[in-house]
Amino acid sequence: MKIKITAAILVSMLFTISSCTDLDEQLYDRVEDGNFGNTPKEIDALVGGAYSSLRGFADGISNNYPTCEYVFFLNETVSDEATIPTRGTNWYDGGQYQDAQKHTWKADNRMILSAWRYNYTGIAKINSIIYQIDKSSLTDNAKAPIYAELKALRAYYYYNLLDLFGNVPIVIDFADTALPSNSTRKQVYDFVEKELKDAIPHLTSNVVYSKMTKNVAYALLARLYLNSQAFIGTARWQDCIDMCQKISGYTLAPDFFANFATQNEKSPEIIFAIPYDSKAGTVGNYMSSMSCHYLHKLTISPVGDYPWSANGMCAQPGVYSAFADTDKRKKCMIAGDQINLATGTVITMDNGEPLTYTEEVTSVADAKENQGVRLGKYEMKAGETWERDHDLVVIRYAEILMMQAECYVRLGSADLAKPFVQQVTARAGEEMPAVIDLNFIDQELLKEFTFEGRRRTDNIRFGTFFQPWWEKGTTPAYRAIFPIPSTVLTTNKNLVQNPGY
Template identity: 30%
Template structure:
């Protein structure tokens, strides 16, 4: 079922101040004013519970906090000016961000709005008699837990609130962790199993519980010098991962990049995702965020280009090089997929519109693509589109090739438009109304490969069961066999598993959480030397602190901010 949004404002009136933690709402009578059935009203009440997810997962919100803060992504001032934004992306990468960072503030605000809408639905759905209301109530309560889980992971706080008129109780550390686990367990019996990845299901809750238990050592003692992973917690990770794998509802995809394609909503590897289909007004911008301003992925849209955003760090790239030397990392089909034959055969310079697809994965070196002159794409005599070497024409640097380099840093030379290997993991949508900003690929929150890798990690951490962990990792690797799968590994330990998570899950907004759990977040990488363990969580936005100032002692800022 698709939960459409056009009637939302006639169903639920929401009073919310961005950054405020009081979460007060005004709920309208859903049926009397509109004449809707209880089923229609229930659909309208649950829809806004999910509607903040696309905003949270926008490229400049959650992605920034989970990826640019790590060794996977870096975003310098491009050409000395673009993406400057008062230095917020540099500060995020160097762990010098502050409580006034606008990306942190907007991420916090959208999560709080999702939390607020969940509470509204929890209080309203019990008044409806349609059978769907029971399922939706479980989803709303589960989504309240999920939004709180995001807050807990990033900011160290959870807001406990049931009554719309009450002030939230703030939970931290073990108390917050126990609350989240109990909430997910409470809703699981009433959730559906086959409604697709865009809604909270039993499988999604099992996966989120596995993620909570896997990170429980971190969440119970956030700033510990090292983490002690309790065997009982690791048993729970295995238990919930086993449930998902044994359910038979999900399967690993042979084509790695189809997992991130425009039609991925029906890909059976997805367990929980941000529904971005066109009729739901999705605005996935992950496809254009990293690539060049002179890469135009869709012939029908001569104004749809990249934005020269973040690239991968040389440190992250070298993990691939080290793993596969002396072979090129492209032997792993997760690293790169060539779609334009001109890269291997320079004579293939004319491509039919239906056959034009830019390459995917990690893009290196000279880029080829549609050649745009005076706002239109050049064509060959046979009417096909001309493809050739690209230059930075849109940047007024027509002699600078779009030739992505490994080196990228905050120097003038390292911040040029061509620096850094780029990532094109998600696919541009050919049906987008703009060709650029409104991608239709669901943004993944949980997928089956992560379940196998979490189970492998739990087995390693509990009793050093390297053989079982190796089997799980190799199951994932062997599944990527559209062409030649990556070679099977012959040994397994925690460092290799961390590396494997980086190969499988890059750009999927789990890297910061992974680095903290593996004890690597205080490490040194490209342009980052800060070793302050207090940076494992982010500052609560100053606007939220100020908004709660009328309640002395209610909302305490995190240490070091």
């Protein structure tokens, strides 16, 4: 088919974007010309391109993967649950992880750039597809559900930007060539809410895996309302409950770890996920190799039939011990002696010391190779390749239950929270507490959603983000959002930096 290069404004906003040759990341600055987009098969291909953008991309500028480098890294390392300490000469990387831990990041931190590019590249892709649908010969009635699905997905990206950066440009016209200015955080909030509400009547009510449906839109609105006070200063707890109660067709998986198995698409709990299939060529899903020690493969396979690991991210001190030993979810972390399956003995590191993961981490600037409890939430098994096949969980039913519980507590009706909390704690093998308060909810969110990339937002909502914790002092309020990346400001002089930076 013929390809027409457009003057997409998002290309300018993302500055010098390299050409993408991977089929998953293809042509987000181009639009198919001619009559493409008029048959169901062609429409599916176009909409599929929007969903493929969720997996992110890498180029000569940055790695922009929601599973690991650096979108996931950013959300985790500024929270109270994870850290990437410097180990000898490894994992210093210009001090970006130390700055994240200490909440002293600057606008040139490449993790921040990665989060910006990930979301705006997805938005640019969707805008290009909407442009193509506009030009198609489909009837208005045929276009309506397609627009709804695309705009709901775009709203997901804008929700991320609202959460991370606050005052960002709203760009929805692919053909617009003007450099945009910031919108206020309230304007972005209102845009996300309207886009989702407008989409809902045209979205399917069915449970459809990894697609935008009514259930997914309700869940995103619930997230928006749950964090409304943090985002715009207006509490909307009851609105969050109302959205949660519209969600149907899901239940908790009896086995907590079924949500994180290699074939986790079978879980009855997952409301929205980003699919991965290494045989189909998906890339970026290698977080399982970003945490454990270099020799950890010997604990997975007696012959070492497991990808190399980079000995990076680990739990912050205090996270592992926050779990009771009876809590089944504690197994999402890897601690203690690491056994070589071939010998049955503890692995010996190159320095002659045993590979024993400790909760203690001496310092974010100078940690030992074995320090820090490691991430083990997603299934790890012999024979895996660098690109894993489990899908990335974005929203699951446990979140819907816990959102309602939190909102009832905040509304002064803790008794109404009990049925929701009980489902979550019972699966974990834990007893219900005598009193359900916000401190309990906060700790339960930590345990239920450890290493799922959402802890920063919870920290901000509960106010703990601004309090001292391990290797961090008091955080000023302006750091609840990140600075607009310095390279983006250089490219677009119409943008104004967020206050405080």
